[in-house]
Amino acid sequence: MPDRYALITVDTEALPKRAPNDHVKRLMWGEHHKGTAGLRQMCQIGDEFGVKHVFFVDLCGAYGELDGAMDVVRWLHGQGQDVQLHTHPEYLPATFWEEHGLAPRPQYMNQYTDYARSAFVLRHFGGLISEVTGGPIRAFRAGSFRWNANTIRALEDVGIPLSFNNSMCALRAGQSPYAEATNEPYAWSNGIIEIPMTEKRILPSVGKDAWWARLTYPESSYFRFRPWWGKLLLDTFSGSPDFSVFLLHSWSLLYWDERGYGVYRDDQRIEGYRKLVARLTRHYDVITTAEFLDLHKRGKILTARTIAVERADAVAPIAGAPAAGTPAASRRTA
Numbered sequence: 109m110p111d112r113y114a115l116i117t118v119d120t121e122a123l124p125k126r127a128p129n130d131h132v133k134r135l136m137w138g139e140h141h142k143g144t145a146g147l148r149q150m151c152q153i154g155d156e157f158g159v160k161h162v163f164f165v166d167l168c169g170a171y172g173e174l175d176g177a178m179d180v181v182r183w184l185h186g187q188g189q190d191v192q193l194h195t196h197p198e199y200l201p202a203t204f205w206e207e208h209g210l211a212p213r214p215q216y217m218n219q220y221t222d223y224a225r226s227a228f229v230l231r232h233f234g235g236l237i238s239e240v241t242g243g244p245i246r247a248f249r250a251g252s253f254r255w256n257a258n259t260i261r262a263l264e265d266v267g268i269p270l271s272f273n274n275s276m277c278a279l280r281a282g283q284s285p286y287a288e289a290t291n292e293p294y295a296w297s298n299g300i301i302e303i304p305m306t307e308k309r310i311l312p313s314v315g316k317d318a319w320w321a322r323l324t325y326p327e328s329s330y331f332r333f334r335p336w337w338g339k340l341l342l343d344t345f346s347g348s349p350d351f352s353v354f355l356l357h358s359w360s361l362l363y364w365d366e367r368g369y370g371v372y373r374d375d376q377r378i379e380g381y382r383k384l385v386a387r388l389t390r391h392y393d394v395i396t397t398a399e400f401l402d403l404h405k406r407g408k409i410l411t412a413r414t415i416a417v418e419r420a421d422a423v424a425p426i427a428g429a430p431a432a433g434t435p436a437a438s439r440r441t442a
Contacts, residue, residue: 164194196251253278
């Protein structure tokens with residue numbers, strides 16, 4: 109069987125809108141009155157099967173509980189997990205920007221036209237994580253996949269070699285200006301390696317547009333179909349890609365109540381995740397970002413193509429024109 113690699117990535121967030129209070133406790137640790145389903149349980153399941161997760165930790169959304177979020181970073185690093193950078197700067201208070209001599213807007217990283225602003229966010233919050241781990245940040249994923257070419261330029265400037273931002277779902281949702289329709293790693297022209305979110309194009313029914321679905325756990329109610337990877341829990345990985353990136357969140361083992369808050373209900377999602385990891389490890393080598401870089405250096409994982417960074421520059425869409433990164437746009441600009 110050819111080499112097959114997977115990364116299990118966990119966006120580790122405590123966004124204010126997803127809990128009434130105690131956001132780090134509820135949304136990262138997953139601690140609730142009726143039970144617990146959070147980071148510790150994910151790590152325990154990984155350890156059962158000898159794999160480590162890539163935890164993309166957001167300190168911006170949890171800025172009001174920064175000490176608690178840093179405790180999470182400290183614990184994950186102590187467990188030998190792969191701690192990398194995730195940012196939702198749109199949740200930072202105005203006082204944060206004022207303290208650093210910057211305007212509070214634009215809020216979202218896909219709106220940043222100032223390259224220095226992107227570099228500041230990466231350097232500041234990546235630095236906080238590195239102070240705990242003692243090592244450099246190797247990978248970055250933007251909050252809600254909101255990024256643009258300035259993000260990629262800033263990654264080179266601050267020395268972060270891996271971008272986990274390519275997503276056709278995000279492109280179609282208007283969260284990013286560009287995406288390649290691929291699940292294979294590729295290189296940007298400035299040397300940054302892009303590791304796309306594993307997604308599948310869903311063929312449309314008559315009269316409707318095609319759309320894309322992400323490889324996530326658990327299945328999101330956003331998707332109107334039985335997930336294409338559903339057979340992975342029940343059957344085999346025979347039809348899955350040779351290189352895969354799974355997406356979870358620190359709250360993925362919880363449920364949503366009627367207010368949109370993450371809550372513990374039962375252990376069903378914990379057990380479902382255990383089954384997923386059991387099957388995943390039978391068919392893939394689950395790797396970390398450090399292992400990815402080593403495999404790439406040794407030629408075991410290749411980058412399929414090189415893309416000019418300028419293609420991801422944020423531009424206003426032309427009415428009626430296909431979005432950048434779609435097949436029609438690629439033919440037009442190639």
